[in-house]
Amino acid sequence: MSELRRRLASWDTAIIGLTVIVLFVASFSVDNFGTSRNFTFMVLDLLPIILVALPMTFIIVTGEIDLSVASILGLTSSLMGWFWNHGLTIESIIPLCIVIGAVAGLINGFLITGLGLPSLAVTIGTLALYRGLAFVVLGDGAVADFPFSYTNWVTGTIGGGPVPNVLILIVVLALIFGVILHATPYGRSLYAIGANAQAAHFSGIRVARTKFWLYVASGAVCGLVGVLWTLRYSSARADNGSGLELAVVAAVLLGGVSIFGGKGSLPGVLAGVVLLTALQNALRLEDVSGQALNIVTGVLLVLSVLLPNIVNGIRGSWQRRKVRQAAALEVR
Amino acid sequence: MRRLLTAGAAATVLVLGTTACSGTTKDNSSDTGGGGQTAAAADPNAPLKEGLKIAYLPKQLNNPYSDVETGGGKVAVGEIKGEYKLVGPNDASASSQVSYINTLIQQQQDVIVVAANDPNAVCPSLNQARAAKIKVITFDSDANKDCRDAFINQATTQGIGESLAKMALEQAGSAGGDIAILSATPNATNQNAWIDVMKKELAKPEYSKLKLVKTAYGNDDDQKSFQEAQGLLQSFPNLKVIVSPTTVGIAAASRYVSSSSYKGKVQITGLGLPNQMREYVKDGTVKEFALWNPADIGYLAAYAGAAMASGQITGAQGEKFKAGKLGDYTIGADGEIVLGPPTVFNAQNIDQFNF
Numbered sequence: 001m002s003e004l005r006r007r008l009a010s011w012d013t014a015i016i017g018l019t020v021i022v023l024f025v026a027s028f029s030v031d032n033f034g035t036s037r038n039f040t041f042m043v044l045d046l047l048p049i050i051l052v053a054l055p056m057t058f059i060i061v062t063g064e065i066d067l068s069v070a071s072i073l074g075l076t077s078s079l080m081g082w083f084w085n086h087g088l089t090i091e092s093i094i095p096l097c098i099v100i101g102a103v104a105g106l107i108n109g110f111l112i113t114g115l116g117l118p119s120l121a122v123t124i125g126t127l128a129l130y131r132g133l134a135f136v137v138l139g140d141g142a143v144a145d146f147p148f149s150y151t152n153w154v155t156g157t158i159g160g161g162p163v164p165n166v167l168i169l170i171v172v173l174a175l176i177f178g179v180i181l182h183a184t185p186y187g188r189s190l191y192a193i194g195a196n197a198q199a200a201h202f203s204g205i206r207v208a209r210t211k212f213w214l215y216v217a218s219g220a221v222c223g224l225v226g227v228l229w230t231l232r233y234s235s236a237r238a239d240n241g242s243g244l245e246l247a248v249v250a251a252v253l254l255g256g257v258s259i260f261g262g263k264g265s266l267p268g269v270l271a272g273v274v275l276l277t278a279l280q281n282a283l284r285l286e287d288v289s290g291q292a293l294n295i296v297t298g299v300l301l302v303l304s305v306l307l308p309n310i311v312n313g314i315r316g317s318w319q320r321r322k323v324r325q326a327a328a329l330e331v332r
Numbered sequence: 333m334r335r336l337l338t339a340g341a342a343a344t345v346l347v348l349g350t351t352a353c354s355g356t357t358k359d360n361s362s363d364t365g366g367g368g369q370t371a372a373a374a375d376p377n378a379p380l381k382e383g384l385k386i387a388y389l390p391k392q393l394n395n396p397y398s399d400v401e402t403g404g405g406k407v408a409v410g411e412i413k414g415e416y417k418l419v420g421p422n423d424a425s426a427s428s429q430v431s432y433i434n435t436l437i438q439q440q441q442d443v444i445v446v447a448a449n450d451p452n453a454v455c456p457s458l459n460q461a462r463a464a465k466i467k468v469i470t471f472d473s474d475a476n477k478d479c480r481d482a483f484i485n486q487a488t489t490q491g492i493g494e495s496l497a498k499m500a501l502e503q504a505g506s507a508g509g510d511i512a513i514l515s516a517t518p519n520a521t522n523q524n525a526w527i528d529v530m531k532k533e534l535a536k537p538e539y540s541k542l543k544l545v546k547t548a549y550g551n552d553d554d555q556k557s558f559q560e561a562q563g564l565l566q567s568f569p570n571l572k573v574i575v576s577p578t579t580v581g582i583a584a585a586s587r588y589v590s591s592s593s594y595k596g597k598v599q600i601t602g603l604g605l606p607n608q609m610r611e612y613v614k615d616g617t618v619k620e621f622a623l624w625n626p627a628d629i630g631y632l633a634a635y636a637g638a639a640m641a642s643g644q645i646t647g648a649q650g651e652k653f654k655a656g657k658l659g660d661y662t663i664g665a666d667g668e669i670v671l672g673p674p675t676v677f678n679a680q681n682i683d684q685f686n687f
Contacts, residue, residue, distance in 0.1 A: 033438075037438065038438050087358055087359065088357065089355025090357070091356065092355060233453035239425055242425060281431075290393060
């Protein structure tokens with residue numbers, strides 16, 4: 001019973017519920033929202049956010065952050081164009097880009113766990129560094145002549161129906177990350193690290209090594225998303241994906257992951273991404289301006305950090321009062 | 333650490349291995365990214381439909397220049413009794429427009445008038461729009477010609493080069509004299525093309541009294557342009573006119589001349605923005621300069637889109653349509669519609685323009 005009540009009261013359940021309500025209401029009240037074509041558009045819009053959010057959730061759960069994700073995406077996109085111009089095959093460029101993303105993540109991981117530097121500072125630094133490198137590689141130019149069979153796969157749907165091809169990718173990766181986080185000892189160790197790194201260390205968890213590999217994984221996923229982004233827009237550019245890190249962090253926090261680490265679930269994060277994308281999509285269909293969209297996103301983000309704290313505060317003071325009353329009764 | 337190195341080495345080998353195999357490269361990929369709709373026959377006598385939904389998607393919202401362009405579009409859409417809509421991203425990034433195009437497709441607009449941030453990134457969604465029977469008109473900066481129905485070209489290279497030469501002659505007066513050019517960078521594509529046309533014009537007999545003494549480069553940097561203008565006036569004491577085919581150069585040269593003893597003796601002309609040039613026109617430093625009128629670009633785009641959505645034109649070369657107060661237009665090669673010669677701004681008309 002108490003388990004059920006805890007479930008119902010938790011932030012991620014609330015956000016999943018809210019997402020369902022928003023989707024439901026929007027399908028009925030917003031013209032053209034519930035169509036299969038709009039579903040395809042929405043999946044394509046949330047693809048980069050959701051994929052980058054998977055490793056980002058792991059990282060934030062351990063109490064760290066990676067702000068260089070969008071720059072790694074831009075760097076791999078640039079390099080993809082450069083390799084393509086230099087005659088490499090697309091079949092080798094794609095794995096190469098994922099490896100390069102992993103190397104970029106490896107550098108982050110080394111600086112943070114090897115040298116013990118704070119992840120916020122390191123990844124702000126590499127945010128600028130990787131984006132800068134992206135411009136060194138491709139400058140202001142763009143490479144656009146990627147093979148149609150590949151670009152068409154990314155924007156296309158299964159058999160021309162309503163289900164986009166990339167949804168398979170999202171489902172598979174979300175399942176892998178979800179099982180690791182919620183059904184393995186490794187996943188539990190991430191929460192332990194986030195809750196108390198020192199305690200985790202003394203219980204035999206290799207804190208530094210675990211975090212290191214999270215950054216490598218994050219880099220590799222960003223490399224993959226760089227490839228997908230480039231193919232979706234048939235355009236390799238150095239400025240691809242700029243600002244994406246904010247959307248990702250916003251979605252992860254909105255999904256109920258604590259920025260201080262140790263708390264959160266992947267279903268909540270997935271709901272957070274869907275909620276943000278669906279809201280933006282619906283508001284845009286209602287001709288709400290871009291600035292207003294930013295305001296909505298900002299307010300949601302502030303609320304997602306603020307509300308759980310307020311709820312906890314209220315609950316805490318309520319419990320303290322009960323304890324005090326009980327004590328008073330005993331004294332009497 | 334050793335495990336890490338092993339993993340890295342394995343990955344490298346894997347990648348190199350796949351590289352060696354045959355695959356799709358730039359050289360052997362056959363790109364068939366076209367698409368869109370099949371062109372129906374045009375009926376030049378079809379009436380303009382009323383209530384057409386015409387949406388403008390500039391590179392970015394809240395940019396003063398594109399505000400004037402879309403403002404012209406709003407006027408035209410009002411004239412043809414259509415529904416005007418303006419949407420756009422807050423940043424001019426390549427991909428941010430795509431979500432907006434998708435939204436416009438969902439809303440089933442009749443015409444999308446778009447200034448592409450990236451000629452290719454918007455292509456797949458523009459073709460989806462065309463597949464959904466939406467007419468796509470580009471302005472300002474064209475998308476790939478396979479994914480739009482027509483492009484409103486603000487001015488041709490020829491037209492601008494001719495205007496520059498003509499203004500230089502008018503400013504030098506009947507006696508003629510030395511003229512100089514203050515351009516952007518030595519390899520600026522647009523400027524060089526205009527200067528080439530201008531030089532060809534200057535070789536004609538009616539320009540025989542003008543002598544081009546030097547082309548200087550201010551690198552589109554305000555301070556450098558200012559210094560170059562100063563240098564030109566010092567090295568060529570008989571200079572009559574400086575022609576600057578760049579908005580940065582003309583403003584910097586005007587600023588120098590207006591505060592020097594050359595004011596009134598040396599004329600500045602070229603391509604400039606009315607808001608930047610207003611004070612120099614008012615204080616007499618500059619008599620006239622030119623630029624295309626951005627409001628007309630948006631205006632023409634609305635009429636072109638409406639004519640296409642009404643079936644008057646399909647975007648094929650040689651088709652004709654009427655564009656309200658701007659008159660008759662003919663579609664050129666590759667679906668290009670040229671706005672016409674640039675607008676000349678002077679003390680009489682400059683206050684009508686705000687951009």
